[in-house]
Amino acid sequence: MARAAIATKTKKKPADFKRPKRKVGRRAAPAANVTSVGITSRRINLLEQSLLQDKAGAAQLTHRRQALPELLQQAGHYNAHVRQRALQGIKELATQETAANLRANASVLLERFLPTLLDEEAVVREAAVQAWKAMLPVLRTVLAPFATLVATYLCSGLTHLQVGVRQDALKAIGELVDEAPELLREDAGREPLARLLENFRDLICAAQTQGIRMMNTYDLLLGTDSSSKTEGRKKNSHKAKQKSKKVKAPSGALALRFAALKVLHKLLLSVSTGRNDKIGVGMGTQSASVPTTKTLLLYPVPQLVTTSMLAAASVTTSSGVKASASWQEKVRALLPALLELWLECLEGSVDALSDVHVEHMKYIVECTTAVVGANTELLNLDADDAKKDEFFQAALKLREELLAPECFPMLPSASAALAAAADGSGALSRWHGMNAALAKLACEYLRLPALMRGSGKDVPPSETLEQRVCSYVVTTLTKYKETPELRAVASMQNVLQPLLEVVALILASAVRRSNDPASEAKTAAERTLLLETVTQFYVLCTPKSVSFRSCTAFVVEQLEIALRGQQRQSQKLAWPMVMEWVVCLADLLGQLDSQHMELGRRSLLALISVLKQLPVEYASGDKMDSVLTNLSAFFDLAAVPSTSMTEDEKQRMLARTRFDALGAADQLAFVALVYHLPRYPVSLLRALASCCKSPRIYCEAKSFLVDILFQRRDVVDLAHIVSFLVSTALASVEATPHQQRQQLQLVDHVCRTFVAMNLGNSLPKILAPTLAKTQAREELNSMELHTLVLLYRTCVSSATTRNVEIHLQRSDIPTEMERELVSLCVKILTNSSSSLSSEQSTTPEEVDAREQEQRLVEACVSTLVIGETNIFASFLDELLEVQQQVLALTRNLLVLQALVRSTSLTGAIRRHQSHVEHLLHSMEQQYASEDDIVQLVRRLRGDLELLAAGRLSADDSK
Structure with missing residues (x-):
């Protein structure tokens, strides 16, 4: 009975839903299927909908369809990425072909743009620097009124608490100095420039560079991505770093100081050499313009363009000191900071210095040179005043540290030097560049006797320092001369240019010390040694190299000094060495391009000056033959590579610059060189004839060349001159009316030259076979017929004489020439009568053709007048x-x-x-x-x- 009761007991079923217990005072919960109808909103400020803007009339648009006003408005947006994209859009506008439209909005553009250089976000500042770099070439001509504003923002960037802002401000200043140095040098004024230099001093000092390194949101995003990658690289390269020798690398604070030093170096060089560059540019512009042929042929004295190798000394004039006293006062305070940075770089072994250290040590030396050169008057003090002057003591301390025998010349040990040479010779070139800068600084100190007296320590005398400078220059050039691989290094220019400037400074100081008879022999020996060393290096350089152009500029400078004839006999240049230079200058003509045409013009004037004073014994010989060969290759426009040449020879021949690559003014200037040549070989005359035949040569240059050979006919064979003139007159010309008119002007000029040569009856006999052969050709155009008529008329005029009664006598003209001339005149007049009597011309081509036929008829009539006694009766017989x-x-x-x-x-x-x-x-x-x-x-x-x-x-x- 119990079991049956248990078996029949049923299990309790789960409920369908939980019934909530309601409490008093509580709001009933909404059902699960109830839709919420609540609304949330946020207020935004929309000035104008972009879809409704009409941008069809905008001058410039980016690829995002944004105009300049919209970009300037977004440059102040609260979102950093929006500001970044706005600055990228401004950069895009600055790189377009219509970028000149930005100049009209320069005021608003700079007002909105300059604050972005000080933005707190690094991505925005990076975009701002790139946009600044793109805008400078466009806005350079309109930046002068805003120079003070620009300088103020840059000073604010240099004194900012964030290290990144200071670094980007340095980048902006560097771009400004590269593109528009006159903005800070002249337009900003003395006070903003002085404040800027003072801020640079604070950046270079070690105590002032501990700024705040702020890590913002966008830097964190970049840092998290790159941290995992760098950890793997560190683990993989850990063993390799242990095996290699550790090189001293700059720390974070030192890297900022190095960046400031690099920009300061640019700024000081632009400020100290600005005035001299203006003078050099003005002289170069005058030398490039050649108004008349008389100016070319009559050079009373050598007129050469001077360079600014001695630029540092010119800032010490009275007007210059007064105009730039403020910035000069500020740069004096840079010497202690530069000395401190130099000593910090030299901590440890010399071999442990990295390439970055060597490069910036060179900047330290060059900045010191600029500061000392700008304040030379303040350093010429007596012993008592020198002890009290802080600037003098700082300069003296720098001399003791930088120019000590153990510091100059400063090179790594033998093993390190060999390793650097095997590694590509770039590092060794940087070391030599720093030593060349030290040599320039030594030359500046040698000009100041007060600084060379000593300071109570064991300081070498000035003679020893000068000997070390000369020995270093000769040794370095000799080393680079021996190995072609070293001369081919890309960084060779960083060594050669300072060395040449040092040689120029030593030669200039030798001129000032020439009043001392005791040191005159020693000075002459040093001068000869330096010039011979430079010459030996010069002749080994290839004409296409930068080293060759640097040596050419140096040679032109020395020729300008020596060929004036104002120096003593011991200071004049030796003619064998000058002939070596002349060969190189002539070789430069075949390597000219548009970027170095100014150097080519200066070399041209140097060649003219040398040839005007060339002794007779040097007019012939291997050197002059080489010069004439180079000139023939330069003027020969018809030369083509022969089959016997190798591929390298063909490439070199085709790569040479020829006379037709020059402009109109330069062609006229370079033709003047032909007048001063001592002799004219056949190859050169053939090359000059190819110039007169070429349509790429301007008519003025061709006429000038004809005049030159006429003036120098005493040194040219008569047959060669006649052949040159005939080939010039009978040159084929293109069918354009302008080319034909110019050719007829040249032919008329050649005919006047024939008459001026007074050949008499010989001219018709010489030209008769050539004219008959030319006339026998079929289908001669009107210009060729006109040329024949002019040459026939010249022959008749040359052979015609008049007696006292003004009656014409019969000329001694060959009978065949008379028949050819009569036949030609009849042919021209009969063919022209139908065209001249036709309907009026309407098109420009028909008008030109009609005018040309009229001129041809007039030439025939004038020929009949001149040759009346010879051909008029025969002309009437054939005509009728x-x-x-x-x-x-x-x-x-x-x-x-x-x-x-x-x-x-x-x-x-x-x-x-x-x-x-x-x-x-x-x-x-x-x-x-x-x-x-x-x-x-x-x-x-x-x-x-x-x-x-x-x-x-x-x-x-x-």
């Missing part, structure tokens, strides 16, 4: 030949009628009137049945009667 068709005879009668009515042939027709009447009578009898011919003959007889009456009255009036 009876055995002709009626149509041709009618045309010839019309030609004769036009000639009879021509005023220029009045005298010739009157003197041959009986012969004309006889020809007309024969024609009238032969063609009595032809009414047109009979009427024309009657008209001609009437014209002859009127001409006879008019001529008699004209003779009475003479």
